[in-house]
Amino acid sequence: MNHSVEIKNLDLSFGAVTVLENLNLDIHKGEFLVLLGSSGCGKSTLLNCIAGLLEVSDGQIWIEGKNVTWEAPSDRGIGMVFQSYALYPQMTVKGNLSFGLKNAKVPKAEIEKRVQRAADVLQIQPLLDRKPGALSGGQRQRVAIGRALVRDVDVFLFDEPLSNLDAKLRADLRVELKRLHQQLENTMIYVTHDQIEAMTLADRIAIMKGGSIMQLGSPDEIYNRPQNLYVADFIGSPSMNFIEGEFDGTHFKAGDMNMEMIGYAYVGSLTPSARRATIGIRPEHVITGELAATAPQRFTATVDLVEPMGSDTLVYATLDGKMFRIRMDGQAKVKPGESLPIGIDPARASLFDTKTEQRL
Amino acid sequence: MASIDTDARSRAGRRPNRLFKNMNAKLASLPMMFTALVVFLGGTIWTITYSFTSSGLLPRLEWAGLEQYARLWSSRKWLVSIENLAIYGFLSLILTLVIAFILAALLDRKIRGEDTFRTIFLYPFALSFIVTGLVWQWILNPQFGVQDVVRDLGWTNFNFDPLNNPEIVLYGLLIAGLWQGTGLIMCIMLAGLRGIDEDIWKATRVDGIGTVKTYLVVIIPMMRPVFVTSLVLIGSGIVKLYDLVVAQTSGGPGISSEVPAKYVMTSMFGGQNLGQGFAASTMMMLSVIIILIPWAYLEFGGRKRG
Amino acid sequence: MADVGILATTKAAEQIAPRTLDGPSGPRPKRRFSRANIIVYGTLFIVAVYYALPLYVMIVTSLKGMPEIQMGNIFAPPIEVTFEPWVKAWSEACTGINCDGLSRGFWNSVNILIPSLIVSIAVASINGYALSMWKFKGSEVFFSILMIGAFIPYQVMLYPIVIMLREAGLYGSLSGLVLVHVAFGMPINTLLFRNYFAAIPEELFKAARVDGAGFWAIFFRIIMPMSLPIFVVALIIQVTGIWNDFLFGVTYISSPDRYPMTVQLNNIVNSVQGVKEYNVNMAATLLTGLVPLTIYFISGKLFVRGIAAGAVKG
Numbered sequence: 001m002n003h004s005v006e007i008k009n010l011d012l013s014f015g016a017v018t019v020l021e022n023l024n025l026d027i028h029k030g031e032f033l034v035l036l037g038s039s040g041c042g043k044s045t046l047l048n049c050i051a052g053l054l055e056v057s058d059g060q061i062w063i064e065g066k067n068v069t070w071e072a073p074s075d076r077g078i079g080m081v082f083q084s085y086a087l088y089p090q091m092t093v094k095g096n097l098s099f100g101l102k103n104a105k106v107p108k109a110e111i112e113k114r115v116q117r118a119a120d121v122l123q124i125q126p127l128l129d130r131k132p133g134a135l136s137g138g139q140r141q142r143v144a145i146g147r148a149l150v151r152d153v154d155v156f157l158f159d160e161p162l163s164n165l166d167a168k169l170r171a172d173l174r175v176e177l178k179r180l181h182q183q184l185e186n187t188m189i190y191v192t193h194d195q196i197e198a199m200t201l202a203d204r205i206a207i208m209k210g211g212s213i214m215q216l217g218s219p220d221e222i223y224n225r226p227q228n229l230y231v232a233d234f235i236g237s238p239s240m241n242f243i244e245g246e247f248d249g250t251h252f253k254a255g256d257m258n259m260e261m262i263g264y265a266y267v268g269s270l271t272p273s274a275r276r277a278t279i280g281i282r283p284e285h286v287i288t289g290e291l292a293a294t295a296p297q298r299f300t301a302t303v304d305l306v307e308p309m310g311s312d313t314l315v316y317a318t319l320d321g322k323m324f325r326i327r328m329d330g331q332a333k334v335k336p337g338e339s340l341p342i343g344i345d346p347a348r349a350s351l352f353d354t355k356t357e358q359r360l
Numbered sequence: 361m362a363s364i365d366t367d368a369r370s371r372a373g374r375r376p377n378r379l380f381k382n383m384n385a386k387l388a389s390l391p392m393m394f395t396a397l398v399v400f401l402g403g404t405i406w407t408i409t410y411s412f413t414s415s416g417l418l419p420r421l422e423w424a425g426l427e428q429y430a431r432l433w434s435s436r437k438w439l440v441s442i443e444n445l446a447i448y449g450f451l452s453l454i455l456t457l458v459i460a461f462i463l464a465a466l467l468d469r470k471i472r473g474e475d476t477f478r479t480i481f482l483y484p485f486a487l488s489f490i491v492t493g494l495v496w497q498w499i500l501n502p503q504f505g506v507q508d509v510v511r512d513l514g515w516t517n518f519n520f521d522p523l524n525n526p527e528i529v530l531y532g533l534l535i536a537g538l539w540q541g542t543g544l545i546m547c548i549m550l551a552g553l554r555g556i557d558e559d560i561w562k563a564t565r566v567d568g569i570g571t572v573k574t575y576l577v578v579i580i581p582m583m584r585p586v587f588v589t590s591l592v593l594i595g596s597g598i599v600k601l602y603d604l605v606v607a608q609t610s611g612g613p614g615i616s617s618e619v620p621a622k623y624v625m626t627s628m629f630g631g632q633n634l635g636q637g638f639a640a641s642t643m644m645m646l647s648v649i650i651i652l653i654p655w656a657y658l659e660f661g662g663r664k665r666g
Numbered sequence: 667m668a669d670v671g672i673l674a675t676t677k678a679a680e681q682i683a684p685r686t687l688d689g690p691s692g693p694r695p696k697r698r699f700s701r702a703n704i705i706v707y708g709t710l711f712i713v714a715v716y717y718a719l720p721l722y723v724m725i726v727t728s729l730k731g732m733p734e735i736q737m738g739n740i741f742a743p744p745i746e747v748t749f750e751p752w753v754k755a756w757s758e759a760c761t762g763i764n765c766d767g768l769s770r771g772f773w774n775s776v777n778i779l780i781p782s783l784i785v786s787i788a789v790a791s792i793n794g795y796a797l798s799m800w801k802f803k804g805s806e807v808f809f810s811i812l813m814i815g816a817f818i819p820y821q822v823m824l825y826p827i828v829i830m831l832r833e834a835g836l837y838g839s840l841s842g843l844v845l846v847h848v849a850f851g852m853p854i855n856t857l858l859f860r861n862y863f864a865a866i867p868e869e870l871f872k873a874a875r876v877d878g879a880g881f882w883a884i885f886f887r888i889i890m891p892m893s894l895p896i897f898v899v900a901l902i903i904q905v906t907g908i909w910n911d912f913l914f915g916v917t918y919i920s921s922p923d924r925y926p927m928t929v930q931l932n933n934i935v936n937s938v939q940g941v942k943e944y945n946v947n948m949a950a951t952l953l954t955g956l957v958p959l960t961i962y963f964i965s966g967k968l969f970v971r972g973i974a975a976g977a978v979k980g
Contacts, residue, residue, distance in 0.1 A: 084869045088870070099887070
């Protein structure tokens, strides 16, 4: 069996407020799954349910083939890492690492062995006798990871573990986490609101909104083939350009734009019928410069505002009377007021039903 | 083998009984539940109930309607008590607020020795009302105290003998009460002043508003919650006024410094007149409720709207 | 003290309480000898004299002999210092038939204080812990009743408690009084602990649960060791509150042998028989005030924080 964590028809409500609704999620052994969403989407709540820190209203949670829906957190075979590190301030690092094992009445020698091993893996050997107050943010988070590590469990839960760190440290620890996952091959469930963390770490991403999963897929799928308007808008920075119009079965029309959807892969391989539709084009997928002339679809936009960002240049332009974001090369020289020839490849665009907001 | 496995699973998957959930917390809270329900709630209901009976030496469930209340409100001692409480309360409220605020404002003016001053203003609060009452009884002693000292200085007609003069005995209590109580309110006000953004001061200086005017027009309105808290604090302290009177004046001279709390105690434990005690204490509770409801409304009702 | 502290409102005390101890925020006086400055310091000085005077009077009176008191004025320092009034107050002063001084009341108070402290702080801290971290259905209702109860004049509950204690066979005994102190100290202290514990990051509690710690293990191993300051604050509130109590002592102790110090003090000073010995009275008064005063002067800022936490909340 390849299942590590299974969530079946999970419901959670506090009084009249429904937080999670009929949620199903199947996480494979050794998978790095990221729960991504803006605040209040239910991602942390779901993680707390898996950990057993919140009691569910209905449904089941299975971990490693065992129904743990009503088990205590410590009996579920999970380790958890928190945003605020949550280290016990009055205990040394060693005390922090061994507290759980002592509660589980693990023999002393075994505790010592596991603490040493975790300290080796995380390179916190010299810190073992210090108190958390004497550690830097990065070191604290390493100890917090170590606390999950010593438990020798199959499933690690991370609740925004990098959010309290500064940008540079965050990037470093991100790489370390990825390395750790490759080394340990545990199942990891990771909650974040940071797309970059999600894209870089995840085997699969579950994008959540209002207590349900909007899309579950690999980072590539999420980025290139968003299932619905919400995911399309949520992923990517700057976000996707959307143009509302009509789809007649072959062409997308909006104002002066009439675009034949050559090369576009429809969902379910059948060409959908005519309807109101919204096309989504990522700023970085807009073709500019010399290549624009040979693009499948060609338009002319007017430059309004230029934001040079070094590695690339973000251009706010007007296309068909609406604002249109274009990401160009960092060396691109454009000025406000200029006419900018652009090209669009329908194969890289996303087409949605305006009413259902689902991908076509 | 497989069947045992499923069996174990289904057992693990069963929702535990709600009643036993969080059992330790419930067990650990038993003393609190007992105190809240039996002592506080039960005791209050009991007293209110028995205030409608003719209980004398022992509590008896013999209905007497409002008779105890009628007797209470025709008792001269009770009326004096209420009047005393009203006068003492009014003066104590105003003076405590004014003195405490002025002291807090002075202490907040970046002065040297702030800690020393604060220590001196607050130490009476650490003392028992009995101690306070006895010290001031001694200081106001007509034979050896302030009156005597002033007369010795040459003002031989100086008269200040509050503890033997029914007309002014309340001021004797007030001097002692203020001495003990203002320090606390001052500390609260000081905390409130410290909570005000320093930029406010900069802004008023830029606008050219004088210091006193800034306090009156800007700072005091900003400290509304602190004043409300102080008001509640002083208010319920006043209703409970008892130890001080017992120690300083024993209610005298005559009955001129009686207070409701003392009336209750005398009726219940001295006069073997339980029904009167119950009725009087119910009245005390009523007065506290009258103070508290507007406050609760302001504090909680107001916040919900906002 | 505890009764005043009880009158807490509901906002976070811990936020405002330490502010008392921050630097001043008022405007800075310009020159050292400006007129405004003289008024500020002058006023503060005069008021400080008024506040300090009773303590001074107590001390000088207690060190004078009776003839000197009858001749001189109460503010004059003693010409001839004598400690006899102190000795007399401690070991010879009479209440009723007992003439073994205030020492009896002192030891009664100690015997009441110690168990009351231990039980009330244990109960209140556990209440606060359960209320902040292990909420259960109805827990807030009990807490609300407790807090409302704190505002109701004690007189309303005095007699029913007499009956309860009598039923339990504890009326008139020190243990009965201990229980009364535990009950009436519960609201303020529970509130104090509840607010302090509620400010502890929830994730710490979650981490401990994942680590397999239960209700008691989390309390003793995680929460208690990191909450020392609030235990000290509660201790200060309770020591002064219980030591200074008069009402409960006079109500629930039936025999003068077992009266706490405050009650005995009042009986000594306000007894009508015999010649008034003001120096002994003041020595006795000072002796009674010594315990809370010591606590006050030693604990300093913690005391301020304690009362602000209990009282302001905001």
